[in-house]
Each structure stands twice: as C-alpha cells, then as structure tokens.
Amino acid sequence: MPDPPGRDRGAAPGTRRVTVVGAGFSGTLTAIRLLHFADAPLEICLIEREEGYRYGGVAFGWASTNWEHMLNIQAGRITLRRERPEDFLEWANEEADRSGWPRRWQYHSFGVACVVPRRIFRQYLAERLRGAAADAHAEVTLRELTGEVIDVRRRDGGYTVRYADAGPQGGVHDLPSDQVVLATGHLAPVQAPFHHRVKDSARFLADPYAPGAQDWFRAVGAEESVLVTGSALSAFDTVVSLVHAGHRGQILICSRGGHLHGTYPADHEHDIWQAARPAFLNAGELTPEVVVEGIRAEYARLREEHGVEPGSPLEAVFPERVMKAWEPYVIELVSRMDAGDVRMLLDRYKSLIVTSRTSTVQEIGGVVRSRMRGYNGAPKTVDVLSAGVQDMRPIEDGTKIRVVFDGRPDVVVDRVVNCLGNKTDYERPDHPLWNGLVNGHGYARPQTSTHRGVEVGPHGELIAADGTTAADLFGVGPMRQGDETSRRGRLGAFVFSIGTLRNQCFDTAMEVLRRLRSASDEEQMDIPDGIHHCLIRSSDWIAADLTTEEPRATRLRERLQGYAHERGFPNALNHLTAQDRTERRKYRAILDEDLADFGADLAREFELTAPQARRAVALLATLVEKHAVHSLCDITKLAGWDSQYSGQVKYAPKKGA
Incomplete structure (x- = not known):
C-alpha cells in the first residue's frame, strides 16, 4: 500500500534512489523490472496522483473501466514478461485471488485465445509488483507514494522530485533521486473548438476514462440519445460503458472520415507478413502527393496479390498485417520527408491509420457491430455518421445539445461524449510537470520528426532542448509515441500497445540499473x-x-x-x-x-x-x-513455451498466407 503522507524519510546510507513518476501500466512494470534485476542497495519510489489509476492507468485502472471492458488482445499475448509468455495464464488459472470477480469469471479457465477483462489485468499487475518486491534483493525496497509531481529539477548530481501529497494535511515535499523515470501516461483529452459551448455542461463528458466517468454513464437515461465524437477504440469503449449501464437508446458515432475498426474473426490468429519495398520509395523526392498515391497503389496491388475478397475473414485482418509489414518503410518515409509534411499526413489521415492498424476482438467489436445491424425484436441502436462537426450548443434549458454539421442537417441529442483521443503536442503541454520540463528547464523537447510526444534516445533518455541527453532522466509510455513511429515505424495504437510499452519498460529499467552500476566507473565509455x-x-x-x-x-x-x-x-x-x-x-x-x-x-x-x-x-x-x-523484446520472435499451454502456441508464424 502507498506510504502515508510525510516528508522524505531518507534512504539508508549508501542506498541509491530511483523515482518512477506514475504508477499506471508503464510505471508499475518499470518498477517490477527494477525489482527483478537490482542487485545493490536501492530504493524504488513509485508515485501516483490518482489512486483509481494505480497499477492500471487509464487503460486498465479501476476508476476508468467496468467488468465489461475487455483487453483488445488475446490472453496468450499479454504477459508482462515476454521471456515468459505463459506468465499471465499461469497467474490467472493458478494464483489469482478470484473472490472479487463477477461470477461469470470466477470459474473461467483462461486459454491462449481468451479475452480478458481489463480489471483482471490490473490485478495481475498489482500482484506481480507485490511479488517482485517480496522476492527482491534484501537491500532493494519499494516505496509507494500518493501525490502529484509538480516539478523535477537537477540537483547535486541527481534530481529533486517535488510532489504535493494527497493526504488530508496536504504539503509539498522534495524527494532527492539519483535517477527519474517519467511514466505519466497520456496528456489531457483533445477538446475541439466546437466543444467550447458545452464543455461545462453536465450532459457533456470530456473524458470517458476520467474518475467518475462510469457514474456519468450510469446516470444516462435508458432511452436518451448520445452522440460520440470520434470513432476509434475509445468510442467502442463508450458504447460498452453505455450498454453495461443499461442504455437502450440511440447512439450516433460521428467522425469526419467515418472510419471504424473492423472485428477479428472468431478463429483469428495473429500473423506477421513480409512485403517488398514499395516502388514509390524510389522517387527522388517524397512529397505528400507522391506518398499518398504510392500507398494507395501499393495497397491495391497487395490486395490483388493476396486475393482479398470483400467480406472475407482475410479482409478483416489485411490492413493491419500490411501496416505491420510496412514498418521498415515508415521509418524511411519519416527520415526522408519534411517534418511538417509528416505531421500533416499523420493529422489528416489519423482516423484511417488508427482504425486500419488494429481491429477489435469479438467481445468489443461485436457489441458495436450487432447494434449497428439490429435483429428481430432488437432494433438497430448504433449509427455511424461521416461528417464534420461545426458547433455544439445547449438548448431547452440545457437538457439537450444541438449539433451543427458541415453540409447536413443539425442533430439534437441528450448527451455528448468526447472520444477524439488525447493531445500529443508537448510544445505547450497543459500538463504542469511537462510544461516545466520542456519550457521551464529545457530537459525535454518535442519529438522532431512527428511532433508527437518528446524526443528520446534509444533507451528512453530524454533529449534536452539543446540536443544533449538529459542524464539519468527517462521516459516510458505515450510520450514516446513519435519516437516509436520514427525509430520503429509503428503507427496507430501500436505506438503505446502492451507489447510496445512492455519492451520500453524492460529496456529502460535495465539501462537505469546499468547506469547506477557504472556511475563511478571511469573505464566505461x-x-x-x-x-x-x-x-x-x-x-x-x-x-x-x-x-x-x-x-x-x-x-x-x-x-x-x-x-x-x-x-x-x-x-x-x-x-x-x-x-x-x-x-x-x-x-x-x-x-x-x-x-x-x-x-x-x-x-x-x-x-x-x-x-x-x-x-x-x-x-x-x-x-x-x-x-x-x-x-x-523483438516482437517478430515468439518465445518457446514450456508449460501446460505449449500445445496452444504457434511457434513460427506463417509468412504471406
């Protein structure tokens, strides 16, 4: 449990300290890895500002989910340790305390292809953290704190982490640290200009993952109409939240492009393809026009080559397999194109990229798709609208909201949910800590190629405003999304997927420990x-x-x-x-x-x-x-399984089939 509020108690003489800011998925997993491999006196401080997000963050936290929210990835692929792919299944089936689980899950036997409630995954994280702390070196300790980190600055060869504790007496405290890992998660949700008239209305939900959002969904009338702005996974989560709360009314999912995630076939197996370097990359200059037309032509060619038929099972997974195969070429694109053009393309085609890069498991996509169709005695309740919103305004004494579109009739709804995603621009972040790091101290700078997240080195070291490495200051999580695109070619949700963050946390934790070991070694180069x-x-x-x-x-x-x-x-x-x-x-x-x-x-x-x-x-x-x-951490390699689940694993993915 987190420590009670109070001033820094100080570590034992000779003990180094690593402070991890944020105890969501990335912060918790980084702390687990530090506990696994630290072999000298070390105190690991794990600070979280919102208890409802502890161990799970926005994606898996208790405050942001209900028991109907599922992971969009199969149980056999969500281990915290890639070197032990069976770890989650062994925990879930043999170790987990199921006393707080709903009856549906209390007697469920998990297999490789099962879906998993996000709340169970949060429990897995929490218990693996406790286990790592109990199994750690005798002089390696975990200290959990609750508070808002408001500043990090250099001091005496290390850093001072200043935080406001969340206890009833409050207070601001300084925590001297040798190394700091920032695992602060996403920036605030995007709010479009057309939200400004309704942003203070009780009928507008700015963030479907905020503490209290599940209470908001339960307060929605069963027959009330709801408009959702945005069509990515957060929109699907919103539909799940409404349905779980007993909602039966009309839901309108609105986005400018009208793109929607597909749904994986029931027998879906993830596969990794290889694709030849697209011909348009041979152009001397990669302008946006050359890139867009080249991608369209190459995509059409690959569809024909693979014999993709409309409505076939392959069509549901084809886009993401191509985008995975194209990752090396995305790296080349970003390195050769003007940064402004890269950013423009990522912004203009964001919805298409996000919805193409991943489909949804049946337990998520089916909730939306079945209500888009309707059945005998169960009318259609979900529609998708491709249109640009111009304005929103409260009407009828604030009990309804009028939505004004570009080139189509207005719509009047009872509620609006914002699912436009989170801000990604760190140049002027509204996050006080990051504003200080970027604009106050110059310890970090916006990512150069994509302007998404911040610039980092190969192990997550922050790159300062002057281009130097900010020694002993690291980042893990969504703030590295631009680096994941430019360094590894990842797009869409894969810039902060479980697999991506799992690799970041492992690699960064090992680099932190290496630097602690070699800090006084003059022979290191x-x-x-x-x-x-x-x-x-x-x-x-x-x-x-x-x-x-x-x-x-x-x-x-x-x-x-x-x-x-x-x-x-x-x-x-x-x-x-x-x-x-x-x-x-x-x-x-x-x-x-x-x-x-x-x-x-x-x-x-x-x-x-x-x-x-x-x-x-x-x-x-x-x-x-x-x-x-x-x-x-190589995502293209499947570790060999040595457990009761080994017969369920495909060791070598098929290529191009």
Whole structure:
C-alpha cells in the first residue's frame, strides 16, 4: 500500500534512489523490472496522483473501466514478461485471488485465445509488483507514494522530485533521486473548438476514462440519445460503458472520415507478413502527393496479390498485417520527408491509420457491430455518421445539445461524449510537470520528426532542448509515441500497445540499473547507439578500441565474437529469463565468473594490461546484456513455451498466407 503522507524519510546510507513518476501500466512494470534485476542497495519510489489509476492507468485502472471492458488482445499475448509468455495464464488459472470477480469469471479457465477483462489485468499487475518486491534483493525496497509531481529539477548530481501529497494535511515535499523515470501516461483529452459551448455542461463528458466517468454513464437515461465524437477504440469503449449501464437508446458515432475498426474473426490468429519495398520509395523526392498515391497503389496491388475478397475473414485482418509489414518503410518515409509534411499526413489521415492498424476482438467489436445491424425484436441502436462537426450548443434549458454539421442537417441529442483521443503536442503541454520540463528547464523537447510526444534516445533518455541527453532522466509510455513511429515505424495504437510499452519498460529499467552500476566507473565509455543490435558489430567496436595492428586485430575480433555468441549471450539470456531471485543470483554469478576468466584469457593471449582487459570485459558484458534485452523484446520472435499451454502456441508464424 502507498506510504502515508510525510516528508522524505531518507534512504539508508549508501542506498541509491530511483523515482518512477506514475504508477499506471508503464510505471508499475518499470518498477517490477527494477525489482527483478537490482542487485545493490536501492530504493524504488513509485508515485501516483490518482489512486483509481494505480497499477492500471487509464487503460486498465479501476476508476476508468467496468467488468465489461475487455483487453483488445488475446490472453496468450499479454504477459508482462515476454521471456515468459505463459506468465499471465499461469497467474490467472493458478494464483489469482478470484473472490472479487463477477461470477461469470470466477470459474473461467483462461486459454491462449481468451479475452480478458481489463480489471483482471490490473490485478495481475498489482500482484506481480507485490511479488517482485517480496522476492527482491534484501537491500532493494519499494516505496509507494500518493501525490502529484509538480516539478523535477537537477540537483547535486541527481534530481529533486517535488510532489504535493494527497493526504488530508496536504504539503509539498522534495524527494532527492539519483535517477527519474517519467511514466505519466497520456496528456489531457483533445477538446475541439466546437466543444467550447458545452464543455461545462453536465450532459457533456470530456473524458470517458476520467474518475467518475462510469457514474456519468450510469446516470444516462435508458432511452436518451448520445452522440460520440470520434470513432476509434475509445468510442467502442463508450458504447460498452453505455450498454453495461443499461442504455437502450440511440447512439450516433460521428467522425469526419467515418472510419471504424473492423472485428477479428472468431478463429483469428495473429500473423506477421513480409512485403517488398514499395516502388514509390524510389522517387527522388517524397512529397505528400507522391506518398499518398504510392500507398494507395501499393495497397491495391497487395490486395490483388493476396486475393482479398470483400467480406472475407482475410479482409478483416489485411490492413493491419500490411501496416505491420510496412514498418521498415515508415521509418524511411519519416527520415526522408519534411517534418511538417509528416505531421500533416499523420493529422489528416489519423482516423484511417488508427482504425486500419488494429481491429477489435469479438467481445468489443461485436457489441458495436450487432447494434449497428439490429435483429428481430432488437432494433438497430448504433449509427455511424461521416461528417464534420461545426458547433455544439445547449438548448431547452440545457437538457439537450444541438449539433451543427458541415453540409447536413443539425442533430439534437441528450448527451455528448468526447472520444477524439488525447493531445500529443508537448510544445505547450497543459500538463504542469511537462510544461516545466520542456519550457521551464529545457530537459525535454518535442519529438522532431512527428511532433508527437518528446524526443528520446534509444533507451528512453530524454533529449534536452539543446540536443544533449538529459542524464539519468527517462521516459516510458505515450510520450514516446513519435519516437516509436520514427525509430520503429509503428503507427496507430501500436505506438503505446502492451507489447510496445512492455519492451520500453524492460529496456529502460535495465539501462537505469546499468547506469547506477557504472556511475563511478571511469573505464566505461560512451557506446554508440545501435551497435548492441549485432554482436559482430559490438565485438568489432571493442577490438578497435584496443588495437588496429593486423593480424592481431583480426584475431581479437574473432575471439570476442566467439565468446559473445557461444557463452556471453547464452549466459546473459539465462540471467534475464530466470524465474526468481535465487535463479537470477545463480546465473549472475556464472556470468560474472565466466567474464572474469575470459578477461584473464584475453590479457594473457593478447598481452593486454589489466585496465585494458577489465575495460574490454566490462564493455562486452554491457553490450551482450543490451543485445539479450533487445532480442527478448523483438516482437517478430515468439518465445518457446514450456508449460501446460505449449500445445496452444504457434511457434513460427506463417509468412504471406
């Protein structure tokens, strides 16, 4: 449970402190990873401002969901640890306390393809955090606080995190920290200009995930009409919330493009395709017109090549498989196009991109689609309107809202729900903490290529206004969405999906711990970005630092590569995939002892000085660990399952079929 309010109690002498700001999904998972792998005195402070979001954030928190809100991903793919894909299923079926679950779920047996209520996923996060804290190194502790972080600033080689506690006595406190991980979630919801006349009306809901939103849905009259602005997943969640509250009236989902998520077939299996580099990328200049026409032509060509028929099961999953296959080409597009053009295209085609990048599971999409059709004795209650809203205004003493459209008749409804998504521009954020970080201290800057989120390094390090890395200040979560697009080609909800955030939290936590270990190590060098993706490049870089004399350099490179592939990498994987602290400690000792022996062999074989050998081994250990983390986070690789669920898993996805 969170600590009671009070001033910083101070960590034990010699204990470092990492403060994680935000205890939603990303903050909780980052803390879990820190607890897993910290092996020296460390206090992890986890601060959350809204108790209803603790452990789950907006997506999975108790305040923002009900028991009918499902994860839009199958149970076999939502583990917190990619190296243990069966972890969620084992927890849900063998460990979870089901006493607070509705009867529908109390006796449910979860399998790989099951859907999962988001509230169950929140419980999974909370219990895995408690388990990680209990299993952590004796001198590694977790401290949970409740309060609003209002400032983070450099001080004495670290940072001071200032927060206003949420206790009855209030108070503002300073928390000295060696490293800070910002896991603040989304910015505030977008409010369009046409919302300004109704934004203070009790009949307008600005945020369907806000604390109290579920009470608002329950207050909607059963036969009242509701207009939803926006057609992405939040609109689907809104329909689910209304239906769960007993609503039977008309719902109008309105967006300018009229795009809507598809619904996965009941027997849907996720697959990863490969696609050739689109021909339009050969153009000398990538203008918006060239890109739009090129994508349309290539998409049509791929539909014909794969034989996609209207209404077929393949049609429901075809767009997202193509967009996944195109991720390498999105990276090229963003790197070659003018940043203003990139932003314009992302804004203009946002709805199409979002709805094409993912469909919905039957338990979500079916709620909407079935009500769009209607049945004998169950009339159609959901319509989709493709139109641009011009204005909204209260009428009839504020009991109804008139919606004015561009080029079509007005509509009068009882309620309006805003589902236009969240703000993404950090240049002038209305979030006080981020406004201070960007515009006050200059510790962060808006993402350059897409202007979505903030600029970060390869492990989530914030890039300051002057282009330097803000040492020991990291971000995980939606503030990295622009980086996910420009660095990995991800679009739509996949810029902050479970898989994406799971990788960010793992990688950032390991980088935080590495920096804590090497903070006083003068032999550590700045490692170039990206070389850890390849053990050959890593080995070549280390060898070049020691010698350029041939044939000695060649022999040294071969020796380093051989060790990295045959012993270093397997040892690192064993350590990272161990199930508990006892196993991790065992494999850590094996790894360290083996590295020490290898360092002694290097010194003897190549006549290296003790500092040279020590530095070579330290760098190799760092790069091998980075490569192992990168490998475990590779979304195209399915980990092998060694459990009762192994028979339900497809080990190798089919290509192009």
